[in-house]
Amino acid sequence: MNHEVEILLVEDDANDAEMTIRALRKNNLANKLLHVEDGAEALDFIFAQGKYADRKVENGPKMVVIDLKMPKINGIEVLRKMKADERTKKIPVVVLTSSKEDPDIQTCYALGANSYVVKPVEFDDFIHAITSLGLYWLIVNQPPQ
Numbered sequence: 001m002n003h004e005v006e007i008l009l010v011e012d013d014a015n016d017a018e019m020t021i022r023a024l025r026k027n028n029l030a031n032k033l034l035h036v037e038d039g040a041e042a043l044d045f046i047f048a049q050g051k052y053a054d055r056k057v058e059n060g061p062k063m064v065v066i067d068l069k070m071p072k073i074n075g076i077e078v079l080r081k082m083k084a085d086e087r088t089k090k091i092p093v094v095v096l097t098s099s100k101e102d103p104d105i106q107t108c109y110a111l112g113a114n115s116y117v118v119k120p121v122e123f124d125d126f127i128h129a130i131t132s133l134g135l136y137w138l139i140v141n142q143p144p145q
Helices: 014-026 039-046 075-084 102-111 123-140
Strands: 007-010 033-036 063-066 093-097 115-118
Touching (some): 007 039, 014 033, 115 123
């Protein structure tokens, strides 16, 4: 199994995941994308365990796009575990959620989220937001080595 992944998309809503992938694909940013549907599988991939045990943690994605409200393990717990580990704390994490609640925003930034984006309801706005995020984090941003 090839585990070279640039974007790890952690989203349990099939429609939101499909729209996100479509927006990234439209700009050739989805070639190395892995979509998982819950926080438990996201942590397995990020920390190279379970069915992803044959990959190396150091070969992490260039960015993680994560929803907050998911089954098994929520996005805040995934963020907390990623940012607490020396091997994964520098991976940019973009929270893409429907939650406009201030405590969620405060918590995510306190834990080290790089960006917090509330999902736009309008399709065109959603596509534009995802495209901008992908272009910025994969092309414009200069990550630490």
